[in-house]
Amino acid sequence: MGKVSQKNNDTEENTTEFNLVRVKSTWKCKLPQKVNKDTVDCVSPAKIYESITETGTTWTVVSPIIFTYKVTETQGLLDPSNNTLLLGHITDPQQLEDIKISNKPIRRFIVIDQEVFKIYGIKLTKYLEVNNVVYKILALPTTEENKSMEMALNILNEVNNFSLDRRMEPIIAIGGGVCLDIVGLAASLYRRRTPYIRVPTTLLSYIDASVGAKTGVNFANCKNKLGAYIPPAAAFLDLSFIQTVSRRHISNGLAEMLKMALMKHRSLFELLEKHGCMLLDTKFQVDNSLYGHSSLKAASQATRIAITTMLEELAPNLWEDDLNRLVDFGHLISPPLEMKVLPALLHGEAVNIDMSYMVYVSQESGLLTEEEKQRIISCMVGLELPVWHEECTLELIEKSLQDRLKHSGGLVRMPLPVGLGQAEIFNNISYEILHRAYKKWCDELSISSDGNCDP
């Protein structure tokens, strides 16, 4: 059925479907019925549809692109005997074998957050030296204020000076979400797409920024306005980096974890409710004398659930074509709020303020009981997250939701919790409810509340 005739805009249109078949070192269009699938023909998953109308010819190309990437939790990533950082991204066993037996040194270009370099620089350098790697380490102040195209271009200059081989030498990014986002964008621009590896060193980047495909920098005073959907070749996650993260930044990461809990995992919510303080105290580390073995169990359960729930939402929607996304919870109002008060609020803190307000919207809409609302807000306070902010005005909320309408195909697509650990997307929340929720939110939470928890 290669040739089809269809009416289109009142003009007769003939569309022919072609498969693409490899013939020696070239590809040829072949009608489907002429393709010999059982024998020699190597058929591409791509197709070309040729339509001829009175006004001209159109070739429609359907070219499926598959991204394969690994997210690996490992221990001792900078232990010289662990080769994950250098070879863990390679999927072809033959290529791996070839590299192992070759005596050519491995070359790697590494971009690392300046503060992380201060703590882990000696260990990293030793790791590379012992493994006989030819390397360049670029330590940069990758802060939210510096998350710009300018910094991406600085990185690209250095990458170019290193004469990187884009096929064999993935760029390695080590740092928090800012570093990973900037390096990811730089890599996706260099020679149109150079593989890169993410090594998250904050909790937020461990469970969120490392797991998906998004890269970006801030532009025109908007968060992540320039970016690409290009996943890393691999993300290598080692919880031991988190031990040096400040307590405030642990809370920051817990906000994104709480997002996944509220949207789709009641047990994760209960875990955070029960063990949030312990996770803050132990910084997700194992050998904590105060809490012993239970800290290991809670930490590994929490990160595992957060990562798998995140992957469940991202993998089928890597390019965010489906605009109905539960992972957007906490991200409707927070981007302009975060930019407005920069650097006063961290990303996760702004997200939490957004989630806190939305919990009130849910309760006002009859989707959450008063008791459930209280439990969520108490959990947030227990995680030492801000639940209210004076700059989060009704005006900002309304403007954010209007902007959302513009960029989300005319619907607001508001993810809201409907009970603990379940959520749905809503398009019909009225202004009356938004206003009532805002008033109640301010009345109840504006004299907030530092987290207060005893170990």
Ligand SMILES: NC(=O)c1ccc[n+]([C@@H]2O[C@H](COP(=O)([O-])OP(=O)(O)OC[C@H]3O[C@@H](n4cnc5c(N)ncnc54)[C@H](O)[C@@H]3O)[C@@H](O)[C@H]2O)c1
């Ligand atoms: N790509 C995505 O899907 C995605 C998802 C979520 C967030 N993000 C982005 O991530 C960014 C926030 O990431 P973040 O919270 O990791 O912030 P960050 O990168 O600014 O890091 C936070 C602070 O911690 C320091 N730091 C990092 N690792 C450390 C360590 N191991 N020990 C001590 N200090 C350490 C950094 O120097 C920095 O001062 C935002 O820009 C956000 O847009 C991206």
Ligand SMILES: [Zn+2]
């Ligand atoms: Zn986020």
